[in-house]
Amino acid sequence: MPMINGEFRPKIVAFCCNWCSYGGADLAGSSRLSYPADVKIIRVPCSGRVNPMFILRAFERGADGVIICGCHPGDCHYSTGNYYARRRMTLLFSMLEYIGIENGRTRVEWVSAAEGVKFQATMNEFVDKVKSLGENVRLGDLRCKD
C-alpha cells in the first residue's frame, strides 16, 4: 500500500471534460485552491467520451478511486454528451456496487469552468472518501502491484 509519512495515499484518476471541468480545475489552480496531489487529471473532450472500460482499466491498474467530471446537465458543450455519460455511469456504478466493490470509489460530479471552488471541494471530499475506504484490493490486478 503506498504510504507517505504513515498515511495511505490513494491513486485517483479524474476524467475532466475539456470545456467545463478541466477549466474548473484550471480555475482552482489559478485561484491557488489546494487539493491533494493524489488526484491526477486526464483531459477528455466530453464526459460522454469516457468509456466504462477506462474506469475499469484504471482500477485494474491500481487506481483506488475514479471520478468523472463534466459540464452541468444542460450545459454540455456538445449539448447531450453528459446525459449519456450520466446513464452509463449510473449503470456502471450500480454494477460495481452489485459485485461487491465498495461504494465511493467512483463518482460523477458536474463542475463548470467557473466552479474552481467546487472543483477543490469535490476533490477534497472524494480523496477523503477513498482514503477512508483504503486500498482498492477487490478490483486491482495483482500483476500491477509493487
Add this chain to the structure above:
Amino acid sequence: MLKISIDKLSALYDAIAANNELILPVRKAGVVDYASYEEGADVAIDTLKTAKSPKNAFFPQFETLYNVNKKIIPTDASAEEGACEGAGVALRSTLSVEMAPLVDKDFVIFGIKPCDVKGIEVLDNVFLAEPVDNFYKARRDHGILVTMACNEPEESCFCSAFGIDAADPSKAKADVAVWMADGNLYWKAISPKGEALTESVKSVFEDSDEAAVEATKASIEGILAKLPNANLSLDMWGKGVLDDRFYSPVWDEIFKPCLACGTCTFVCPTCQCYDIKDYTTKDGIQRYRCWDSCMYSDFTMMAHGNNRNSQKERFRQRFMHKLSYYPDKNDGMFSCVGCGRCVDKCPQSLNIVKVIKAFEASKAKEGQA
C-alpha cells in the same frame, strides 16, 4: 495390493499431503475440478469427469515465463545497460530479466482417470520432444499420478476406441493405480515413483488380495461394452489420410453451428496450443503464456492477418489436428483420448464423435452411390 476403507480416505489424503502437494477433484461453486487439497476442500473423489481436465497441473492455463524490469538508478551505481541519449545525467536505466522459477516440489494428482493419463502422454510427445519445454518437464518430473478406475462410465465416454482400459488403470502410464470396490480403495504401485510414494504413506493401508478389484474390473468391462460409442470406428483416421479428409465436403456443413468458442479446447486433456503475450507491469513487462484455441479468430494471427479466415477452416483445424496431423507425426497415436468432455460441454452439442460419425456416414453414402 493395499487397501484402505473409503471412510478413512482423509487419512490417506493427509498422509500424501504431508510430503507433497495433493491435487484431486474438488467441488467449488457446484463444479468439480482438480484443485489443491486444502482445509475445508469439498473433495469429490467419485466424480467421473471433472469439468476441466487435469492437464492444468502440467500445462497451466496461465503461467509466467519471465519478468523484465526497468529500474532507474544513479550513474555511479553499477549498471548493466546504458541510459538513453543525452548521457552525462545523474541517472541511468537498467533492465533485469527474471525467469519464473521451475516447479521443484513433488505433487500428487489423485484420482486421475486412465483417459486423462493418456492425455498427458499426448502432451509429453509435444512438450518433451526437442526442444524440451522446461516448465512442462519440471512439472512432469515432480508430478506423481495416482490413477483410478472408472466404476461407472457414462454414455459420453469412448476411451475404448483409443485402446484405453477404464477398468484397469494399472495399464496406464501412471505411478499408482487405484480402484474403489466394496467400500475400500485398493492401491497398487505401478512405477518406481509410485513405489516411493507408497512407501511414504504405507502406514495408512492394510494389505489385501485382488479379489474385489477383479470383480470390479469385470463389472466395469461389462458396462464399457454397452457404451453407445464403445465401438466408434476410427478407420478413416490416423496416419496418411490428410489430403483426403482435408478436402472432404463434410466440413462444408458440419461446422455451421460452431460458435467459435473455446469450450472444447479448454476442457480437452490433449489440446496443447498456447499463446505468448506480454503484460505491462509497473516497471516492465511480464511475459506469460496462456492456452489458446484454434477455434478463436485470432489464433495464429500474424502481421499480415490470419491464415485460417473462416470458421470452417478453424473447425477443420481442430479435428484434423487430433485425428490426422498428430497421428502423422506420432506414429499413429491420436490426440484424442475419448474422455467425452467436449461431448458433454459443447454449447451446440457438436463434438468429435459427431465429426467422426459424419465422415462414416458420408463414406457409407458414397458406397451406396
Add this chain to the structure above:
Amino acid sequence: MQGLIDRLKALLADGTVARVIGWKKGDMSYNPTPAVFNSAEELDEFVYDGFCGANLSKMMIDATKLEGKTAVLLKPCDSYSFNQLIREHRVNRDNAYIIGIACRGKLDIERAKATGIKGITDVAGVEHDGADTVTFKTLYGDKEVAYNEILLGRCYMCKGKEHVIADEVIGESKDTAVMDRFAQVEAIEAMSSAEKFEYFKKELSKCIRCNACRNVCPCCSCRKCVFDSTKFDTQQKANVDSFEEKMFHIIRAFHVAGRCTDCGECSRVCPQGIPLHLFNKKFIKDIDTFYGEFQAGKDPEAQSPLTAFTFEDVEPKIVSERSKG
C-alpha cells in the same frame, strides 16, 4: 413432429425458402445440434424436442446474406433476439421466414444428471406434445423425472410465450414461469458488500475464458470483439485469478445493456456453470428502475435506454444513496 417436418418440406418445395435453420438429431437422444437444412432429404434428420434449447437467431446473421429466404425456427424467447438483430441492422428481415415454434420449456441435461442420472442410453417423453414425465433409460436402470423439474434455469423465469415476430406460428406454448425474473438479483442485492464480492469471486474464478457466453450471445454480434482486438489493449486470453475475468464479464454485460433480451443463452452454455445471466438481469432491472420498463427486442423501433436520456434522469449518486453497504 412429422407435421412440422412436412410443413418445412413444403416451404422448401414451393420455393418460399431456400433453406431451413433448425435442429438436427444428435447421436444421442439428448444432444440435437443446430443445423442448416438445404433439402427435403436432409430434413428427415430434423428434430424439435425438449432438448432444442439453442437460440438460432444469431445464425441468421450469415444466413440472411445468402441468396433466397432462410426459414428459421424461433421459440418465443428467441424471437426477441431476432428483433434486436433487426434493430441493429445485423439481419435482413426480407430474407428471413420466421416460424414461431411453440415451447413448453426446454430441458437441462445437466440438471437431469444432477439428480443422479448417469449412463443415459435413451430418453422418452421430451417431444413438444409429449408426456409430463421424462423417462431416462440408462446403463444403471431406468429413471423418471417430471418434465418441469429439469428445465433450463431460464425457463423458470420465462418472460412469456408470445412470439414478438413471426411469419407463422406452429403449436401452442405452455407457461413455465414459477419465479420472479429478478428474484435472484434481489437476493444478491440484499447481501453485504463483502458477501457480494465473495459470491462473484467464487463464481467468476471458475471462468476459463472459453468465450462461449460471448459467442452464443445474439447481442454480442460484433464482427470483432474488443477483447479480441488490439483497440483497447485488452486482448488477454489468460484467465488469471484477478480482475481480468470481472472486467471481461462486466464490460460484456455493459455492452449488451439495453440490448440484452434476457434469452439466458450465456448461462445455458457456460461449461463451468457460472450464472452469467445475473449480470444481464442486473442491468435490465436497473434500467427498468431508473429509466422505465424496457424490454429489448420487443419493438425493433424502440430506442435503447443507453442511447437515450431525459433531462430528469437520476444522478449516479443514487447508487450510493440506495446502497446498503
Add this chain to the structure above:
Amino acid sequence: MQRIGVFVCHCGTNIAATVDVKKVAELVRFEPGVVHAEDYTYMCSEVGQQRIIDTVKEKNLTGIVVCSCSPRMHEATFRKCAEKAGINPYMVEIANIREHCSWIHKDMQEATEKAVILARAAIAKVNLNAPLQEGESPVTKRALVIGGGIAGIQTAIDIADAGYPVDIVEKTPSIGGRMSQLDKTFPTLDCSSCILTPKMVEASAHPLITLHTYSEVENVSGFVGNFEVDIRKKARSVNMDKCTGCGVCMTKCPMKKVPSEFNRNLNTRTAIYTPFAQAVPNVPVIDRENCMYFKTGKCGVCSKVCQAGAVDYEQQDEIITEKYGAIVVATGFDMIKLDKFDEYAYSQSPDVITSLELERIMNAAGPTSGHLERISDGKAPKNIVFIQCVGSRCNDHRGKPYCSKICCMYTAKHAMLIRDKYPDTNVTVFYIDVRTPGKNFDEFYRRAVEQYHVNYVKGQVGKVVPKADGTLDVQGVDLLDNKQIVMNADMVVLAAAIEPNPDIRKIATMLTASIDTNNFLTEAHAKLRPVESPTAGIFLSGVTQGPKDIPETVSQAGAAAVKVIGLLAKDKLKTNPCTAKCDPIACNGCSTCANVCPYGAISYEDQLVRGPGVNETRRVAVVNTALCQGCGACSASCPSGAMDLQGFSNRQLISEVDAICR
C-alpha cells in the same frame, strides 16, 4: 517508435518554486520514446520556442511534450511552434504542471512526483499520437446579434460599419433595452434617451442591419462560420410594411388596463401598443393575451381606425432560417425578483420601489411624467431611504454572491438628482461599501456627499415596516456609530441585484456556450479573451458576460464586434481535426453511434470492406468530418471499438490511465 522531446517550463517561479523542474526533466528521459528532455525558464517565450524548434531539427523529434501551464492557455502556441519546426501540430501534448500541480501543491517532493506522473501520461499519449490534418470550412459572412439593447445595437453597428450584414433578434417589440428605461446616466447626467435614440435610429436605418423585433431564437445548429439559426418572428398582428406609426390605434384601443412592462408595471398601456414613444420600429404590436378581439372575438376597433389597413388579426408566427458565421449574445439583464427579501416590505407597500422603478418615476415620459411622487398617494416624498446591495454580495441562497457593480453609482445619481430638484427632501443611503472605481466616478460620489449632502450611513437595513399613516419605518444599523437606528421614510428605494436575462440558460444551451452558476456566460479566458465564449464563433457583449455599466458595455460591444469582424474577414476556417473515425473492418453497422451523435455527423453506407478474411460489401458507419465536433460520444458507445476519436483515441486515453496508475 516516436522520438519525443520533453520540454519542462519553469514559468519563472510559477512552476519552478514548487516543482523541481530539473528533476522532472531528468526522470522523464527514461520513458519510452523520449530522446530529449530539458527545462527552461519560459518555454512560451520566443527563446523557449526557438529551443524547441532547434531541438526538433537537431534530434529529429517526431513528438513534443511540453510540461507547462494549462493546454487551454498555450496548447495553440506550442502547436504553432511545432508546425514551424516542421512537425505536425497534433504531435504536441501538454502536461499541465502549473494549474494542476505547482499552483495547488506546497510540498516540493509531492508536487515534483505529481509533475513526473503528469509528464509520463502526456508522453504515453504522444507515443500514440498520429499527425492530423486540419480541414477547412467556409464562413458565412453574416452575423447574428441576440438582444437589441445598447450592447447589441453597438455591436451590430460596428460590424455593419465594417461592411458585414448583421441581424438583431430582439424579444420585445422594440430595440433599446434597459437603457431606454433610464432617465439620466452617470457620471455626466446625460439624458439616456437623448444618447440612445440616435443609436437606435442608426441601427434601424443601416443598410446592412436587419432588425427582427418581437422575435426569438428558436434553434441553433452548425458551428463556427456555419451556424444555421431558426428565428421565430412572433405575430405582431400589425403589418410592418403598411403601418405608418401614426398611433391612432393605440389611442382608440378600449383595453387600457394592461400593466406596462416598460414602466415596470407602475402604470398601464393599451392592448395594441409600442413600449415607448421612441420605439424602433415604431410599429405597434397587439398583445393577444389582453386584446378584446382575441379574447372574445368582438371589438376590432384598431382595425377600423387604421387608415393604412395595417392591422392583421390573422397574422401567424413565422419561422425564418438564416445562416450566420458568428453569433453575439447580448441578452442583458433584469432585476432579481424580491419575493425572498420581504423584510424590505416590497410586496407590502407601493412606496417601497426598486431603483429601476425610480428611473421610470424620474423620467419625464414615465408614469408620473417625471414628478417625484409616491405611488400610493401621489404626494411628494420628504424622506427617502435608499438601501444598497439588496440581493447583491449575498452569501445565502436568497441572492447573488456577486457585486452588481452599477448600484453605487446610480444611487449616487438618484440621490444627487433628487437633492438637486427637490432640495427639501432628505435622502439617506444605507450601504455596505461604496464602490466607485471608474473615470470621474469617485468625484461624482463625493459631489453627492459633499455638495448635495446626501446622508450616507454605513450599515444594513434589517427591516422596513409600513405604518398605518402610510409612512415606512426603516430599522437599520449604523456601523460607524455602532448603534441601531429607526428612520421614518416616505419612500424606500431598493438597489436590487441585477441578474442575467432569465432566457439566457435556454439560449446558452442552444449555442452550447458555457455558463456559470450565476447564469453569466463564461469567457474563453477571464482576462485574455473576455468577449469570446469557449465555444468558437460565439461572442459576448454586455451584461450577459458580467455586471457592467453603459460605458463598459459599449466598449465590450465594440470589442465583440472587432472579434466578429476578424472572423468574418476570413474566407475559410481551419476545422478541428480531432474528429471521430470508423474502422470499417470492425464496424457492425449497428447504428448505436449515430443514435448518440448530437450533430447528425454519422451516416451509413454500403461499402466494400477488405481486410484479413473480409472482402464484402456491407453497411458501415461513415463520419462527416465537417459536421463532427469531436465530442467522442460515439466512441464511448461503440461496443467493438470500431468508432474512435482521433486525438483522444481509446488507446491514447488508456495509455494515460496506465501511466497515471503505474
